[in-house]
Amino acid sequence: MMASDFIVNVNEADFEYEVLAYSQQIPVIVDFWAEWCAPCRVLGPILEKLVQEAQGGFRLAKVDVDQNSNLAARYQVRSIPAVKAFKDGRVVAEFMGFRPEPQVREFLRGISPSPGDLALEKGQSLLRDHQPRAAEIAFRQSLENIPDQPAALLGLCRSLVLQRQYPESLRIIKNFPASREYNSAETLLPLLIAVNDLDQDNDSDDPLDAAYWNAVRIVKRGNYEAAMDGLLDILRQDKHYRDDRARKLIVSIFELLGEEDPVIQQYRSELAQVLF
Numbered sequence: 001m002m003a004s005d006f007i008v009n010v011n012e013a014d015f016e017y018e019v020l021a022y023s024q025q026i027p028v029i030v031d032f033w034a035e036w037c038a039p040c041r042v043l044g045p046i047l048e049k050l051v052q053e054a055q056g057g058f059r060l061a062k063v064d065v066d067q068n069s070n071l072a073a074r075y076q077v078r079s080i081p082a083v084k085a086f087k088d089g090r091v092v093a094e095f096m097g098f099r100p101e102p103q104v105r106e107f108l109r110g111i112s113p114s115p116g117d118l119a120l121e122k123g124q125s126l127l128r129d130h131q132p133r134a135a136e137i138a139f140r141q142s143l144e145n146i147p148d149q150p151a152a153l154l155g156l157c158r159s160l161v162l163q164r165q166y167p168e169s170l171r172i173i174k175n176f177p178a179s180r181e182y183n184s185a186e187t188l189l190p191l192l193i194a195v196n197d198l199d200q201d202n203d204s205d206d207p208l209d210a211a212y213w214n215a216v217r218i219v220k221r222g223n224y225e226a227a228m229d230g231l232l233d234i235l236r237q238d239k240h241y242r243d244d245r246a247r248k249l250i251v252s253i254f255e256l257l258g259e260e261d262p263v264i265q266q267y268r269s270e271l272a273q274v275l276f
Helices: 015-024 038-054 069-074 101-111 115-128 132-145 150-162 166-174 182-197 207-220 224-237 241-257 262-275
Strands: 007-009 028-033 059-064 082-087 090-096
Touching: 007 038, 015 028, 015 059, 015 082, 028 038, 038 059, 038 101, 082 101, 090 101, 115 132, 115 150, 132 150, 150 166, 150 182, 150 241, 166 182, 182 207, 182 241, 207 224, 207 241, 224 241, 224 262, 241 262
Parallel strands: 007 059, 028 059
Antiparallel strands: 028 082, 082 090
């Protein structure tokens, strides 16, 4: 383990100062471990990597339980690895046993949000306030701190679509990482494909085809309510138009604008009435 400004070895003599007093300033994560513990040897480098990434967001204190049995007993450490987060001199969160890096990252995020996390939260708030350009800047800042973070990538994609920057949005979705946000990203894909295909030859004698491509043109101009009205009219005539193409496009718009938007709640209700 490499010592640093953010990582310290702690014992019974200096625990009060290095952990309890220090946690009045920033959170301190205490890693109770031992040399003979195989899971500890895997978890330790993960904690060290993430504390270095945080650059002062929190401190990591390493406690060897073999050499500090009184501390282990004081904090009821019955198995290792045991990780306890201290704030203001008390334990505020903990877990026992090995956890993979994404779960450890989530644990630490709950203790001390990183600059990337704060930028992500800012971007999501700006999107809700209908400020896509400012949201884009925040999401890019988040990705500078945490590259390829799925939530920031999804937010960036939504903010770009709302600004009608479709090529970059499509690249993001086509290379989206496996994650819990993946399904939301896939839901945006029909909108991006439709806009991308708009300039191709779409001549057809079918009036529903003409209505569909007109709705896509309206989407491209950013008039989503008018586009959804047109798509609903198509679905009233053919619930499964072109292998559900119209339904998928309107659901893409729902995903783009967000479920919390009252307009989306209204149109989702109308869509349900049309389909069912």
